[in-house]
Amino acid sequence: MLLPKIITKVHDKFPSATLDTTQFAGEDIIHIQGSYNLDVLKLFRDNGFNFLADITAIDNLTLGGFERFAVVYHLLSHETAERVTIKAYVPEDQPELPSAESLWKTADWQEREIYDLFGISFKGHPNLIRIMNPDDFQGHPLRKDYPRLGRKERDDFPVVKRGINKEAAQ
Amino acid sequence: MVQGADQPMDTERMVLNFGPQHPSTHGTLRIIMELEGETVIKGTPEIGYLHSGFEKLGEYLDYNQYITITDRMNYLSPLCNNVAYALTAEKLMGLEVSKRTEYIRVLMCELSRIADHILNVGMLAVDLGALTAFLYGFRLREDIYDLFEIATGTRLTTSYTLVGGLMRDIPDKFDEAVIKVLDNVDVVARDIETLLNKNRIWQDRTKDIGIISKEDAISYGLSGPMARASGIDWDIRVQEPYSRYEEFDFDVAIALNGDVFDRYLVRMEEMRQSVKICRQALDKMPAGDVMVDPDLGFSLPPKDEVYNSIEGLIYHFEITMRNRGMTPPIGEAYVATESPNGELGFYIVSDGGRVPYRVRTRPPSLMNYSIFPKLIEGHMLSDAPAIIGSTNVIAGELDR
């Protein structure tokens, strides 16, 4: 069991980083301050949690939490087959936290996805542009205040008529 | 001598747009390649052409409704998605499903794995010009489709699991039909291997192409056959068994070179192992129900009861109505499963309501594809289809 030891280490090294540690259905969840995410992730990586399985985000608008957004890291240790969830909270007015791309390359695309869908930006990311939606898309669809049906993006295309399009040929 | 023939030709860097509508991009991938002659200097993939808002939709559909959406994610092996999602929801709700359910799920997952790998190998072969392997493979895939149709009622979008069990039990004599197909798998696998393994062109076009080192595989978050072809001994079915995989006896296929050829070999071997698991599942198939106890309030009553008794009807409404239905406790769960492509995980956050607060899929395709720019660098343009084919990117899962 790697986890208990590392959690104590996190407490010792970065006493102000951890907000809470909880458990649900046998999973350990560590809640930390967004700005400390690199330090904590690095500590985990160097202590056996070598695989970043997934990064995602949650908009806590109606759920409640320490801040409006939480960026969630799922780590896995190939040695001991343990998993841990780290939630880094970021405030609404300044949704920004350091990028984990320097630790794991897989963070590149996933952080772009979070940037696209949630509007959280990552400091130090090499190429932070939209990945899923078109470049000229407005808004961040997975935020809770974005309507499911969108804002008419899907109806906004030219209609092509049958037959030879004379205007296009000119 | 022609003037200047001894000097290298002046080549200009050319930017080539590959896709999104190109046969070897499997539909919706787009790559912007910078070429020098025929050598790719830089390949920048552009994804998102099939982004359909799966995760947004998950916040509006209840736990059982979303199962239909998971089918459409990895459409080469929809049953694996169904199972992964159901497992996550069950973990969230603290449900224990019956042993028979778990065995049937294992059987179905392994059949899907065969169907997935065979199509992937076939497509890779088509992209490299060997149409026969595809036709052989697809015939087998049709047979597996038939099995799914017998059990679930449809070929592709199966929606076979429910939270807490299965939509229905497998029919009588299903095992006979399965065994017939399983026997055939070995034959088809052998046919394909005879066609390809020692084929000079196949070897030239796959060996030492797109090599992934062990460190890169971990850094880029690769999983499944892609990671195993690079020598990482990690199979979730073995290391973190779910759905009673620990009761089955099978080997994990591993290769060491990490090139396209090795990924192909790993997939072929995994198919054989899946056949082994299927046979064991059929042999040891326990008796019992395929749905949790109805008194727990998670399962729909049998249709007979709904149509013929007032209690059944009321109960049906209780579960499906807007303001009723199953409500998990406040919390979150992440479950990782070994899908044919790698680690397929679902992450569900619940606020205690009847619809999830957030549903996230960990798509193996996204991670597996993200290493592509690194792989294509320095290769010939014609190697791009081989590399894409061997990563087995499924756009539905990649873009969600």
Added chain:
Amino acid sequence: MQPDDIKSNILTTTLESAVNWGRKHSLWPMPFGTACCGIEFMAVLAARTDIARFGAEAIRFSPRQSDLLIVAGRISIKMMPVLIRIYEQMPEPKWVIAMGACASTGGVFDTYSVIQGVDKFIPVDVYVPGCPPRPEGVVESLIKLQKLVETEKFSDYSTTRGK
């Protein structure tokens, strides 16, 4: 030559129907397969439901060489401009099959990024229901389309093809 011989050796028809007959049996599809329906379309091509029996096996991935666009799968807002462009690149006469619920109506994906039916923006001739349609369904749609091709008139292309 006896008058009777002439009768049994000459076939009279209109140029129009001769051309249509030719076209009908040699449709060159351009599959625009994006999602699950694309996989089912592969099944249509493969051995069991061999589409070559209907003369439509010459799959061309270049719009300029094909006259039948098969939209198989959901079209996202990022993909729609590409689809429109491909449709415009196809030479006349051209036909469109919308395969599956997503291409026809958006299907189960009533979300911000999925076009609710490609017929909102490009003309569609035959719709195939199903999610995904069975390969037999696609074959049926092809037969329907062949009937449609039979009735085409040259005059329709001269300016605009009537609906």
